[in-house]
Amino acid sequence: MATIQDVAKAAGVSAMTVSNVINDHPNVRTATREKVLAAMARLDYRVNVAARNLRKGRTGTIGLAVPEVNGYYGRLATAIIAAAERHGLRVSIEQTGASRENELDVLSMSRNRLYDGLILSTVGMGSADVELLKVDYPVVILGERIFGGPVDHVAMPNVEASHAATRHLIERGCRRIALVCGPLTDEVDVSSLRFTGYRQALLSAGQPQDPELVQSVERLTMRAGALRARQMVENGLDFDGVFCVTDTVAVGVLRGLADAGVPVPERVKVIGFDNIEESEFLVPSLSTIDPDHDMMAQRAVDLLAGRIERSERNGRTEHGADREEFVSSYSVVIRESTGS
Amino acid sequence: MATIQDVAKAAGVSAMTVSNVINDHPNVRTATREKVLAAMARLDYRVNVAARNLRKGRTGTIGLAVPEVNGYYGRLATAIIAAAERHGLRVSIEQTGASRENELDVLSMSRNRLYDGLILSTVGMGSADVELLKVDYPVVILGERIFGGPVDHVAMPNVEASHAATRHLIERGCRRIALVCGPLTDEVDVSSLRFTGYRQALLSAGQPQDPELVQSVERLTMRAGALRARQMVENGLDFDGVFCVTDTVAVGVLRGLADAGVPVPERVKVIGFDNIEESEFLVPSLSTIDPDHDMMAQRAVDLLAGRIERSERNGRTEHGADREEFVSSYSVVIRESTGS
DNA sequence: CTGAAAGCGCTTACAG
C-alpha cells in the first residue's frame, strides 16, 4: 500500500505538496499537480483515513443508534443516511435493541472519537438518564422519552397527532374506541404520549373513558396486535373503533379482526400511526398518521452537523443554553380502514 | 480529552503500562493495574480509536453495501450487524441505491482502509464487472449477478426455490400461472434466475409456457405490483396463479387483485419469495419462500472475518484459489394465499 | 513486571 511519502518520492516533490494536491489546496502549480496525480495513479495510492482522522481529530462519520434497522427505523435510517450525505458525512449504524443499557453503551463508545457526533433514538432510556447525555461531543436525540435534556431534540407531535387520529374515528361515528398500545409508564414514551392524545380526544368529544378499552400489549409487534384483537373479540369487548399507536401493531390488529370475522371498516374502524410503506396496500388499506420522516431526519442531521462545526471551532462541545427542540409536522391519511 | 500520556503521568507509570492495562495484557501487577484504572477513571480517559487504528493498521469495522436499509435489506442488515458483533466487528452501512456506479464507488472507497473488509450486495453490477472485484482487501459478495468471481460469494437458491414455489401452485391445481418479475436480462439477476425456476417447473409439469403470463414490471415495488395485477384482470388475462419474485411486489399484487374483485385463493392463488415479516399477517396471509436470512448473514460475516484474519497474517489479500460459494437453504411456507 | 523510543501516515503552522 503506497503512502504519501512513496508518491512524493515518485513525483519528485515533498509529502506536503502531495497532501496539497489530495486536498485540492490552491497553491500548487498545474505542472506539479499533474506530476503528482500521475504518480498517485501509477502507485494506486489511496489516502489512509485512519492517519487523516488522527491528525484532523475528526472522522467524518456520525453514529446513528436505533433499536433495529427494520420497519419504521429502517425508513428513518434511510432518510438519515441520505441527509448525512448532503453534509458529506458517513453514517455508522448501531443497533441498541431498545435497551437502556445499550443506549448508554453507545453514548460512551462514541466518546472514543469514533464518531464526530451521534444521533440517538431513545427508547430504553428515561428522563432519569438526562444527566448521562452530558457527554463531550455533539448528540441529537431523536424520539420521545427525553425532553428538556441538555442536547438538541427532534420529536414527533405525538399528543396532537394522536388526538387528531382519535378525533377522526369519532367523526366517523365511533362511540367505543379502543386503544392498542405498549406498556403505559410514567415516562414520556411513545405509548404514553399517544395515550394522552387519545384520552384528550375522548374528553373533548364528551365520550366516557372506559379503562377496558385501553389494551396494552407487551411489545408492539404484528403478532401481539393480531393476538390481542382476537382476544378482544372473544372476550366480548364492546368496541367500534381502534386507534393503534403504530402501524406495525395495526397490521396485526387488522389480521386479528379478520380472524375473528369482524369486518373493517363496517363494524370496526381502525387507524394507525407512522404511515409505513405497506399501510397503503393492505386490505383494507390502513388510515394512519403520517409524520414527516424525511423532515425529521433532515432536521436531526442539520442540527448535529451544526453542533459538529461549532464544537470544532471552539474545541469544546457546549451544553444547555442554545439547544433546540424541533417537532415535526404531521397529516392524517384517510384510507379504507376508517371507511373512506 | 485525556491521552494515554496524561494517564501515565497521573498514575506515575509509563504510557506502555497504561496501554497494557487498556488491552488486558497479562504482565501487569495488580497494584499497578489498579493505580492505572483509578487514574483513567479520574481523568475520564477514552481511548482514541483513530490513533489505535493507524497504529494497528485496522479499524475493526466492516462495510455493508446494500441498495437501501428497508424491507428485505433491512432484515438482512439486522442479521449482519448481529453476526458481526459476534466477531467483535462494527458495521458501517452504505446505501448504493441499487446503482452499479455506487456499488463500484463503495469498492474504491473502502480501499481507503476505512473498513477492514466489505460485504457487497450486488444489484447493479453485472458479471462484466468481475475484474473490478480484485481489490486488495477482503470482500464478500452477497446476492446474485456475480458468480464465479474472484471473491467469496453467498447466495440464495433462486432457481430451485422458484421451481418449488411454482410447483406448489401446480400442486394446488393452478393451470395458468403468471409470473410477476422485474426486467428480464441476460445477467444473473434475481428476476432472471427466479424466472428460470418458474419455467423449469412449468416444463416439468408439462404445462405450456405462455409469454403473456410473464409480467415484467420496471421496479419491484408494492405500487407496481398493485397496478400490474389490476391491469392483468382488466385486460382479461386468463390466469389462476401468480408467482411473485418478491414478497414486496406480492403485497401489491394481493392489493391489486382485491381492487379487481378477484378472490384469493379461491380464483387466483399467489405465492411470493423472501418471507418478509408482514407476509404472515396479510389478509390473506401470503405463502412464500423462506430463505435462511440469518444463516446467509452469518455465513457472509464468517467468510469475511476469516479473510480479514488471513490477510492480516499474510499482509496480503489472496485471490482466486480458495474462494467459497455458499448457497443457503430454503423452505416453502404455505399460507392462505395458496389455499392452505 | 516495567520503560524509552520508534513509528503508523497523515496535515499544518512556519519558513523561504
Add this chain to the structure above:
DNA sequence: CTGAAAGCGCTTACAG
C-alpha cells in the same frame, strides 16, 4: 509555489 519537521495518540518489538 514548495519544503523540512513536528505532532496527532496510540502500540510494540527491544531492553532490562
